[in-house]
Amino acid sequence: MKHGVDRQLMSNSPARIGIFDSGVGGLTVLQEIYRQLPHESILYFGDTARLPYGSRSAEEILYFVRQILTWMELKGVKMVMMACNTSSALALDIVQQEFDFPILGLIRPGAQAASQVGRRIGVIATQATVSSQAYPDAIQELDGNCQVWQVACPKFVPIVERNQIQHPQTSRVAEDYLQTLVTANIDTLIYGCTHYPHLAPVLQTLLPSTMQFINPANYMVAAAAKELDALGLSSNSPAWPTEFYVSGRPREFNRLAFQWLGYRPATHQVRLPDLAPQTIMPREQMIQ
Numbered sequence: 239m240k241h242g243v244d245r246q247l248m249s250n251s252p253a254r255i256g257i258f259d260s261g262v263g264g265l266t267v268l269q270e271i272y273r274q275l276p277h278e279s280i281l282y283f284g285d286t287a288r289l290p291y292g293s294r295s296a297e298e299i300l301y302f303v304r305q306i307l308t309w310m311e312l313k314g315v316k317m318v319m320m321a322c323n324t325s326s327a328l329a330l331d332i333v334q335q336e337f338d339f340p341i342l343g344l345i346r347p348g349a350q351a352a353s354q355v356g357r358r359i360g361v362i363a364t365q366a367t368v369s370s371q372a373y374p375d376a377i378q379e380l381d382g383n384c385q386v387w388q389v390a391c392p393k394f395v396p397i398v399e400r401n402q403i404q405h406p407q408t409s410r411v412a413e414d415y416l417q418t419l420v421t422a423n424i425d426t427l428i429y430g431c432t433h434y435p436h437l438a439p440v441l442q443t444l445l446p447s448t449m450q451f452i453n454p455a456n457y458m459v460a461a462a463a464k465e466l467d468a469l470g471l472s473s474n475s476p477a478w479p480t481e482f483y484v485s486g487r488p489r490e491f492n493r494l495a496f497q498w499l500g501y502r503p504a505t506h507q508v509r510l511p512d513l514a515p516q517t518i519m520p521r522e523q524m525i526q
């Protein structure tokens with residue numbers, strides 16, 4: 239399913255990097271891009287009408303990711319960074335074979351960073367990411383001496399999307415989720431969902447001060463910088479303002495985004511292209 243769109247014809251502004259998440263989680267990745275790649279122009283998509291992704295099936299997530307990438311291809315992106323661990327865990331390997339631009343995910347960069355600093359690694363993530371075993375598999379492959387404990391934290395994404403981070407109940411919810419990891423005496427914690435760094439002020443008070451916190455976005459963006467350089471795709475001119483799109487209501491996204499970005503984005507609502515039903519099938523079945 240190579241789509242063969244002529245990207246140069248589709249856009250008359252410098253090619254952007256596309257990033258996407260189910261909602262405001264991707265803003266933690268966007269902030270890292272602003273820090274490490276200040277000259278790059280960004281196209282942001284938040285699938286707010288369909289979040290949370292973490293309780294979706296693998297087939298649904300793959301379909302959503304294909305829709306988003308097809309739309310981003312039409313917008314003329316030069317690269318996509320998945321600002322969503324759930325999509326990275328369940329769809330990255332498949333869609334990398336299907337689109338002509340480079341697509342980066344969070345799992346391997348996060349696993350690599352964690353295995354370099356820790357031996358007893360905790361992963362907090364969505365249910366879908368935990369069930370995929372993507373983090374334990376990637377860490378074990380990198381270093382068989384690391385031990386990994388995972389906890390699914392399904393209440394965290396609604397807490398962040400409803401802006402309830404400072405609510406007293408949030409700390410109790412977090413304490414419950416972290417209990418197993420504290421008992422396991424982990425030395426390193428991976429934020430295995432891009433929404434969770436928004437909760438860092440709460441999570442960091444509940445864990446020992448020696449804990450190493452890994453935000454996979456830092457490492458994915460560093461890998462993207464290298465890849466842009468290697469492919470001759472880095473931008474040297476000043477970045478254009480980030481373009482924001484959501485599938486749900488822009489106003490709610492803007493209200494939340496304002497508090498993290500420090501500016502109110504002009505967000506547009508977009509309807510993603512419907513894809514043929516057979517694209518719901520995994521690629522291996524499609525090519526039989």
Ligand code: DGL
Nearest residue numbers: 263290291292323324432
């Ligand atoms: N922020 C996304 C992730 O990193 C998705 C969370 C969700 O929608 O459940 O997994």
